[in-house]
Amino acid sequence: MKVFHFHLMPYAHVNLEAIRKAGTAWVTLPNSEYDPVKGAELYNEYLDQMEFADSLGFEGQIVNEHHQTAYGLMPVPGVMAGALARRIKGKLAVLGRALPLVNNPLTIAEEFAMLDNITRGRFIAGFVRGIGAEYHSFGVNPSESLPRFQEAHDLIIRAWTEPGPFVHEGKYYNFKYVNPWPTPYQKPHPPIFCPSSGSLDTIRWVAQKRYTYCQTLAPFDMVAKTFDLFREEADKAGYQSSPDQLAWSNAIFVRETDEKALRDVRPHLEAYMNEFLTRDPAMMMPPGYSSPASIKRVRAMRGYRTVRQTAEEVLEKGIVIVGSPNTVREKLAAAQDRAKFNISLTKTQFGTMPHSLVTENQIAIAEEILPYFRDRQPAATKIAAE
């Protein structure tokens, strides 16, 4: 299993009461709640955490994009990736750039090609549609999200693989000259990862393109189901998918005992799930962004907007893995065997978790977890090999 280190870089010092009062940490939570002195400290701590994780042997470092939110402080992920490119030895990923939000997707092709060149081919490209809240922030039409994403993707792949200058004529993007300098270091282009919350359209599209599908935060039952769907869609597309094409986005927290782990993680995990994440359907699923069926399903989840999730419930659903070294090893192994994936995108920091606790967590993971999974494959694959 390849265990990557994934960071959301939240504004961990946020006033949680301010979030409760505003009803959300996204779009409308006033930015007067952001203190740049504290923020500067966080940015530097987070970069230290990424570099430290690299030295501990994580497969790679992953940064991500969100806008106008305390949930994540990387509206321009290229800045963070640039800060890390020459300082880490492992892989470097931006997971992912929100293609529909930009007027010119070629800027993403250019940025990623730069990172691929600087890292001499250690770069992984992530493409996302952008979550619903970004459409409120950016004014881009959510009902155009999917077709814009697909056209932007096609344009970026052309820009990377077709000699320029060439003309691109599309519905959303039109360019008389497409001729980016630099071109990517990796051929035909950097590997492409696509995170999704589980939309069947996305699963199908990723399978058809033979990219790596990343399942974002969800109860593990759902993760297993979406990975099964991916395998089915790969089958329909005429090939047998590999566990290397499936990535589970999670968080892992390791302490000496299960009790200590739960106690230490509780405030940070509960803040992450209840304050930093927003569950307002109108905010997260603006009209046309998801199918009516998806929106109805989310609205129908009992207590979705109002009931606080406890740390116990989050653990029970298998959204994150928290516990003693043994517990975490067992749960991660069971997850890998059940859902048959080979990539873990693991957060070691989340919510309000302070730097010292993160560092201890990272060391514990490096010592107690990583060595056991480096060569571990999903159980079914092992059986097939015997």
Added chain:
Amino acid sequence: MGEWSTSVVEVGGYGLRTLTGGNGAPILVLEDVLGPYGRDAFLEAMAGAGAVCAPVHPGFDGTPQPAWLDNVSDLANFYLDFLDARNLRGVHLIGLGLGGWIAADLATRNTSRLASLSLVNAGGLRLKGVPQCDVFLGSDDEVLRKVVHDRAVADRVIAAMITPESEDIRLQNQQFSAKLTWEPRLHDPHLGKWLHRIGAPTLVAWGANNALYPRPYGEAWAKAIPGALLEVIPDCGHLPRAETPAALAAIISKFISERRAAA
């Protein structure tokens, strides 16, 4: 004509569902996408003033969304095709909300088949610096409370419109609305330039307490269209057909009757 009925009118390959009722001069009602629509007290009252025709916008209320529909101007041209297809003349065109935006766009292009134009809380313009509520944030009932002035009326509208059975249609209607009005938000940057071309006698009816398009919008519309008459409806928000249906119908009926003309 006379009794209410629903039929399908073929317009350029699209089957347009239309509700008709009443007798007399043709009254074409272009509906809003926010709030109640279809046969209600307002349409019943208008049927007393003429032959009401209220089409369902292609893609709205569960009808198929045509491939040619990208923006409001597409609907304006489509309804011009509709008028040609039915060979209607001397039409009193009434547009509410988004329907008013379509009607105004249509009228800047061609008023030859129109006897009059009534714009009720029409969308399509943007006045910088005038705050507008956000109809794309909030649950369905929260949004209705933003745009309806009186709380008791809002309760009634919510009770009637927001039911489990209507959820699918509401979601589709919101997608339709977002497709046409998300960005540029709730307006066409080019429409205002050409409102002076509207040659048909025009009534602008506006809710005094409209939180979506506040009162200055009504004033701007009336100023932009030559000879337009402005009627402000007191204690009324964005949805007079639900909030003050009798007053709205009376204002429009009076306006129409004063302008009866054989086209």
